[in-house]
Amino acid sequence: MIPAFVPLKILRYGFRKKYPAERFIPKQQDLKKSYDVVIIGGGGHALACAYYLAKTHGITNVCILERGYLAGGNTARNTAIIRSNYLTPEGVRFYEQSLNLYRDFSQELDFNILYSERGHFTLAHTDAAVRTSRWRAEVNKQLGVDSELIYPDEIARLCPHLNMSDHVRYPIMGALYHPPGSIARHDAVAWAYARGAAKLGVEIHQQTPVTGLIVENGTIKGVQTSRGTVYANRVMQAVAGNTSVVAKMAGFRLPIKTIPLQACVSVPLKPFLDQIIVSGSLHVYVSQSSRGELVMGGSTDPYGLYGTRSTLDFKEGLLGHMLELLPMLGEVKVMRQWAGMTDMTPDFSPVMGLTPVKNYYIDSGWGTWGFKATPVCGMTMAHTIANDSPHDLIKPFYLDRFVDYQQVGEKGAASVGH
Amino acid sequence: MSDVNRLPAPFGRLIDRSETVSFDFEGRTISGFKGDTIASALCANDQWMISRSFKYHRPRGVLTMAGQDANTLVQLADEPNCLADKYPAKNGLKVKAQNYFGSFDNDMARVVELVHRFLPVGFYYKTFNEKKQSWSFWEPIVRAMTGLGAIDPKADFHESYYDKQYLFADVAVIGGGPAGLAAAQAAAEAGAEVILIEENVALGGSLGYARFDAEGVRASRQLGDFERVLAGTKGVEIMTGTICSGLFSDNWIPLIKGNRFYKLRAKSIVVATGSIEQPAVFRNNDLPGVIMASAAQRLIRLYGVRPGRKAVILAANDDAYGAALDLIDAGLTVAAIADLRPTVPQTPLVAAVAARGIEILAGHGISEALYSAKTHISGAVLAPVTGEGTLGGGGKSVACDLILMSVGFSPAGQLLHHAGAKFGYCRQSDMFQPVELPAKVHAAGSVNNVYDLGAVIADGKRAGLAAAKDAGLNVASVPAAITEKGNVGRTHPWPIFPHDRGFDFVDFDEDLKYHDLINGIADGYDNVELLKRYSTVGMGPSQGRHSAVTSVRIVSRETGVDIAGMSVTTQRPPYTPEKFGHLAGRVFDPGRRTAMHHRHLELGAQMMPAGVWWRPAYYGGKADRTNAIETEVKAVRENVGLIDVSTLGGLDVRGPDAAEFLNRMYTFSYTKQPIGRSRYVLMTDNAGVITDDGVACRFHDEHFYVTATTSGVDAVYRQMLFWNAQWRLDVDVANVTAALCGVNIAGPKSRQVLQKVCTDIDLSPEGFPYMGVKMGTVAGIPARLMRVGFVGELGYEIHVPAGFGEALWDELMEAGKPEGIRPFGVEAQRVLRLEKGHIIVSQDTDGLTNVWEADMPWALAKTKPFFVGGRSTEIMGKMKLARKLVGFTLKDSGDPCPEECHLVLKGEEIVGRITSAVKSPSVGKVVGLAYVHGDDSAPGTEFTIKVQGGRRITGVVTKYPFYDPENKRQEM
DSSP states (O other): OOOTTOOGGGHHHHHOSSOOOOOSSOOOOOOOSEEEEEEEOOSHHHHHHHHHHHHHHOOOOEEEEOSSSTTOSHHHHSOOEEOOOOSSHHHHHHHHHHHHHHHTHHHHTTOOOOOEEOOEEEEEOSHHHHHHHHHHHHHHHHTTOOOEEEOHHHHHHHOTTSOOOSSSSSOOOEEEEETTOEEOOHHHHHHHHHHHHHHTTOEEEOSOOEEEEEEETTEEEEEEETTEEEEEEEEEEOOTTSHHHHHHHHTOOOSOEEEEEEEEEESOBOSOOOSEEEETTTTEEEEEOTTSOEEEEOSOOSSOOSOOOOOHHHHHHHHHHHHHHOGGGTTOEEEEEEEEEEEEOTTSSOEEEEOSSBTEEEEEOOTTTOGGGHHHHHHHHHHHHHHTSOOGGGGGGOGGGGTTTOOOOOHHHHSSOO | OOOTTBOOTTSOTTOEEEEEEEEEETTEEEEEEETOBHHHHHHHTTOOOOEEOTTTOOEEOOSOSSSOOSTTEEEETTEEEEETTTSBOOTTOEEEOOSOSBOSTTBGGGHHHHTGGGSOTTHHHHSSOSSHHHHHHHHHHHHHHOOSBOOOTTSOOOOOOOEEEEEEEEEEEEOOSHHHHHHHHHHHHTTOOEEEEOSSSSSOGGGGTOOOSTTSOHHHHHHHHHHHHHHTOTTEEEEOSOEEOOOBTTTEEEEEETTEEEEEEEEEEEEOOOEEEOOOBOBTTTSTTEEEHHHHHIIIIIHOBOOOSEEEEEESSTHHHHHHHHHHHTTOEEEEEEESSSSOOOOHHHHHHHHTTOOEEETEEEEEEEESSSSSEEEEEEEEEEETTEEOSSOEEEEOSEEEEESOEEEOOHHHHHHTOEEEEETTTTEEEEEEOOTTEEEOGGGGTOOSHHHHHHHHHHHHHHHHHHTTOOOSOOOOOOSOOOOTTSSOSOOBOOOTTOOBEEETTTTEEHHHHHHHHHTTOOSHHHHHHHHOTTOSTTTTTTTHHHHHHHHHHHHTOOGGGOOOOOOOSOSSOEEHHHHHOSOOOOOBOOTTHHHHHHTTEEEEEETTEEEEEEESOGGGHHHHHHHHHHHHHHSOEEEEOTTSEEEEEESTTHHHHHHHHSSSOOTTOOTTBEEEEEEEOTTOBEEEEEEEEEEETTEEEEEEOTTTHHHHHHHHHHHHHHHOOSOEEEEOTTTEEEEEEESTTHHHHHHHHOOSSOOSTTTSOTTBEEEEEETTEEEEEEEOOTTSSSEEEEEEEGGGHHHHHHHHHHHTGGGTOEEOOHHHHHHHHHHTTOOOTTTTSOTTOBTTTTTOGGGSOSSOSOOTTHHHHHHHHTSOOSEEEEEEEESSTTSOOOOTTOEEEETTEEEEEEEEEEEOTTTSSEEEEEEEEGGGOSTTOEEEEEOGGGOEEEEEEEOSOSSOTTOTTTTO
């Protein structure tokens, strides 16, 4: 019996003369005339969906069309936090399933995504925030999710670096503590799904923008691309940031506003911050990555935009609040900032499943919470496409809920605390 | 002196030899001069190794001397990742090297290099996942190895002083080299107000350290000319030692100088940031002793430091020969020049070098740097170039302690990237260049692919005039773009010579060797963005300054994609890392205090945050909390209490359409509301969700004073403006929250107290009934009075101009003395209102609560055509209620009081939650509000509450108010 800690697979690199290269996805081929399923978008959700279509449902005649490079949108831009401490039972069940898939991910996909449980703390600075934290903790516990409302003494013990002083603008009054809160290498998640899907026969086409959709009698027939027309029995769109634009091509509107969300990282530091710290009142979240960088973000921008420019205001506000929480970081430096586009829904829950166009499916409304849902989205959307019927876990997230007054209100658990 | 490498004057134009400084580096005392950087002083003291590399912990020394590389990042006592080649040497500094285990000289983590074959590109994705436990075993080890500088979390929190200042200019010129100087001068002469920003302590850029002629006089002469002209030019503000860290939309420019963060708004910008010298790839190209030619020139000319004793130069351009002459002038031996070019053009500089008897090997490269002591190089192996990236065997070893790389440049185009410029590859010069600039942004000099000094100055002048014109100044004509740029033959297209035995670094920050990139591409990550993410090339502190172009070249060759169609990965702000302290500045986020704040403190109040305000929670010691609250409740119920309600939102709505406006904004009806009366207001949004409440007091046909919740008033005000922008009703809305302050005097004896200070108002029950409002004076202070019932007793809210707040408080406290008046806080008010069953919006409602769920259909006007959220409310009124807000008590009086947000269960299903609950002093039992299942809302129905520890207790739906159900007391 070889102990688990011997990294066996690495030996083949050292003992071979030539590097045993393995393309994670094959070189790009010509597009076929038609596929069983075409997926618009080549981010984490799309790749995961393709993987589960092939693996679970045996549908391998699948084509992914990515406008730029693989996983270069919000998959590349998010801050890689994984958690399931949501507010609604619908949300908690959904994200908990995602977290469970993440836990086994590195083994199932044979790709180490550096999944790391760090403990997630949502700080409460007001009575109202303490109440919401208790609400979330109670809902979580009832549904078997590890979550607890803790108070300043306990916070100080678990997060010794936080400024727990009363003499700040927003003293810390409590926190929602979620031990399973994790971080992972976001790009690796997408690459692993891409490799897994490609191995099962899925075609992945980068630099192939979709320019139009072919809809006849309310049924999707295919897509037009920069490289010609491709026919398909079923089509899914998973294009965070451009969701409304693509849906418009299909001929329907969505209750989505696209708003930039920005983030930044510090110059690498020796690890000192083991936890994921979030403060809704201060609009701050921070964790320290496997590279030693502090990964930081805040709330979405104050106005909508289809663009990913960076702003100075964002950094000024964020770091001002950061220093209130961690005042010893004044001499630490920001190394890089960037932005992604988030599709915000009125109730802070996603929009998933069937659409007004037959055989056309949507995975959208991923606001600021898309990365953590990647595996479960892939799994449930694959089920939805394969059966032309929504998976039980995503039924509450159907598009017409806004017309039916059946919103799934996650604002209390989603804003800032991604 | 220990600074053995110090050259005599005139070398060292930045140092002041009359003043010495000394500091500590790794326990060694380093002496230098004022004007030295930490790095230049270290080099002067023969301390070449400054840091350990990220992955293999290889020794690293200065590379650029320009603050462009991660090699010189050092640790100060209170600052990690400090650029040693920028940070001034100061007396008493404690400087440590970064990223070593054990001792700096014998870093134990050097063993990582021995197993480098087992750590291929992205190795961590490929292993440690054999079993689930593998990663939990390895992760802490990998994590412990990561990072560079350290912060000491145990250190006392020190808060450095940082602040901010705004600046304005017609033209901002970024970069004080020849192009920037020419641009500033031209723009100023055209009448523009110019701010010239230079990151170094002195102006001049390459004029300060580079050599343009065999005699070595042109640069200083040119710089002198500029200085003379600028001194006589009006309108140029020069900011040296100032870093421009980004370019944001609408020419919004962050500048960092000392502890101040400037934000400059310029009408137009000239970016003259120059270029970044690029390294060559060969074995051991990362070790101390291998530096850029420009770094050697900076050491010599700026700091008077001899960069070594015997040098080999790897050349591919004329600049190498200027550097060779500088070395010779500084007394170094140049052992050989290996020139990658098959034939060396006979320029004046080359001729001058040849004339000094230096061996020039045309068509030669360096295959490896040799080392003996492991911390510095000791020689170079020179070999003939046999093809693109290949060298012939049997290279010749040359002993040396210095290798200069002079093989090419890349534009320092980060700021242009931030501004949205597009770059393309120029085949003639083998460099990227800006091909599309945003409006009102200009590029000049080598960042614009112009290299010849005369052309650079002409380009600067062109850009300066163009920028002045953009800024609205009268510029007769802007010269055409420069055509003779002198950029050909500056940059070698393939200075990349991989070695069989590796350690041929492409990225020094990330310790990436040539084959790491090749293997990454072979793994399928075959475009520059994917390769960056997979291999981490360009992700280190220098953000690809020295690796981006090399990796583009490699990807192009490996994939067969023409480099002309490629671009480097996106450059994002900041250009130079910005301190958190700079960005934060002095945070201005004031907490608001009411006019009576100091009175509360004097009375021993515990203050709590309420929205943006501070309010008294209760009066008394923290230990005495429960007792204090109960006493306050009792005072109001039995006697008289006084609470500060200044934080309550106040909105004056005036105009002929005021009533109609409220009719549309709120659920109730206001058109027939009598003057002198108040009505409840309840606001819903378009989805029918309750968003705020308060009362509307009609003081005049065309004047309503509307209250809103403390935390909701700003949103209510915004909503009012938002809607009326569409309705165009004839109303004016003013948010008077902070203009007025107020108290609520409540309790059976409140009338009795108020009568003493209120002479012009009839306070009798008939003259001033419940829900009545009046204007008058209280203790001589002009006041708005309202009879309200939030706490369920006879009571008056008195709102007065904020300036009279303290006087009002004092008068009432004094007048109430005989009655035993007591101040009460928010906590007592919460109990009092809950006993009366009044909801608090956002506590007893949430993001989805509608009027029906809140059981408030009584607040809906039956016969009005419209209000915001009305249609949604109407639709939802016909749907089956999933949940409903009810009053409750506990079945078993021995059960504990549930906490807010404990769950209401039906079986194991979550159907609701407790929103408010209290052990009521007045009723003597637990009372509260809760959401229960829609089917379980009838009074008397029992439901399950899950309390602390998972225990289930039984609640009973109870009609409320719990206290004084007939409302007799408030209507006294």
